[in-house]
Amino acid sequence: MSEKKTRRRGAALEAAILKVAWDQLQAQGYQALTIEGVAAGAATTKTVLYRRWPDKAHLVIATIRKFGNLVSYQVPDTGTFRGDLLDLFGQLASVLDTLKGETFRGLLSDRLKQVKFDQILDRLNNDNALASYVQPILDHAAARGEISQARWPERVVNLPGILLLNEIFSRRELTLAAQTAMVDEILLPVFSVKQ
Amino acid sequence: MSEKKTRRRGAALEAAILKVAWDQLQAQGYQALTIEGVAAGAATTKTVLYRRWPDKAHLVIATIRKFGNLVSYQVPDTGTFRGDLLDLFGQLASVLDTLKGETFRGLLSDRLKQVKFDQILDRLNNDNALASYVQPILDHAAARGEISQARWPERVVNLPGILLLNEIFSRRELTLAAQTAMVDEILLPVFSVKQ
C-alpha cells in the first residue's frame, strides 16, 4: 500500500470537498450532515473547510450551486397568465425534486438564524431571485391585457415565493394540486383576474 | 453566610427556572440563551431542565406562555371586513412587541428543524391558532355581505398567517404600513372585495 504524497490544493481540493458534501447530503440529508463529517470524508480537516465557508449553510449552498440543477429556468410562455404561473411552479417543483425536501427546509432554517444586519441584503438577493422569475410573466400578461399593469407592489411580486416557502414547510412537498390551488385561489384573485 | 439546605421541587423549581429563562431571554435574546446558562442561573443543572423540556425551543415556548401576554386576543368587531383584518394584524403586532423580533425568528427557525412527522400535528396546532382568529372575521364579513361566503380553502384562511411570518422574517418587524399593504394589496383582492 502506498502512502499518499500529493497534497491537493485550491480548486481541486475544493471540488473534492464539494463532491463529498453532495454525496453526504443526498445520503443523509441536511440535518445529519456535519462539517467534520465532510472533512473526514474528503480526507482533510475542518480547518480547510472553515477557510472557505463560514458554516454548514454556506457549504451546502455552494454544493447545491455546483451539483443541483438550479440554473435552468426558462421563462414560461404558454400564452396565458394562468398557464405561465403554473409553469413557474412546475419548474420550481422539479428543482426541489433534485433536493430532498428536508434539505431545503434545513437550509432555510439555518439561514433564518443569521438574518440580522444582512436583512436587506438577504431580501435583495434571495427574494429578487424569484421575483425576477415572476416579473417577465407579469410583463407578458400585461402586454396581453390579462392584468391591468405590469408593475405591482413588492409584496405582491414576492407572493409566489412566499406561498412556495409555506408549501415546503408545512407539507414538505409541492404537489400539482397545491400548485393549482395557489394559482387559482390566491394569485389570480390578487391580480384581479376573473375566472 | 448560610448554606441553602432546602431543595426546590416540582412547581416551585419549575417556576424559578422559567423566571431565569425569561430574564435571560429579554437580556440576551434567543440565540444567546443556552440550556446550561439557564440551569446555572437557576442554580440547578441541565439534567433537571431536560427532564421537563426536550430542547431550547420548548423551554422558551413554556417561558413565553408564562410571562408573555399572548392570550388576550379579542375577536375584532369594527364593522367592516377591512377594519377587522387591520385590527387582527394590530393585535398581533402588539404581541410581538413584548417579544424581541429575534426571539420569534430564532424560535421558529429552531422549530422548523424538527418538523418531520409532526407536520400534520404542527399544522393543526400552530396554524389553526391563527386560522381560528381569522374564521370569526370571515363569518362576520359574510353575514354583512362583504364577502361571498364564510368558508374558504385552507390556504386562503392561512394566508394572513403566512404573510405575517414573511413580514417577521424579512423585515424583523410588523409596521403599520406593512399591515395596511398586506390587507389592501393581497387579502382584500383574494376575498374579492372591491376597493
Added chain:
DNA sequence: GAACATAAGATACGGCCGTATCTAATTAAT
C-alpha cells in the same frame, strides 16, 4: 535552485448539546 509566500494539514481548546449514571434529599405510603 534557493528563498519566500501561500495554503494544507494536524492538533488542541473551550463551549454547548443531549444522554447516562450515580447520590442524596424530599415526599408519600404503610
Added chain:
DNA sequence: ATTAATTAGATACGGCCGTATCTTATGTTC
C-alpha cells in the same frame, strides 16, 4: 417512624461547533 418511591443534583461522556496555533508541503519569484 420506618420504608419505599420520586425527583433533584452532581458528574462524566461523546459529539459537533468554531477558533487558534503550529508544522509541513507546495507554489512562485528572483
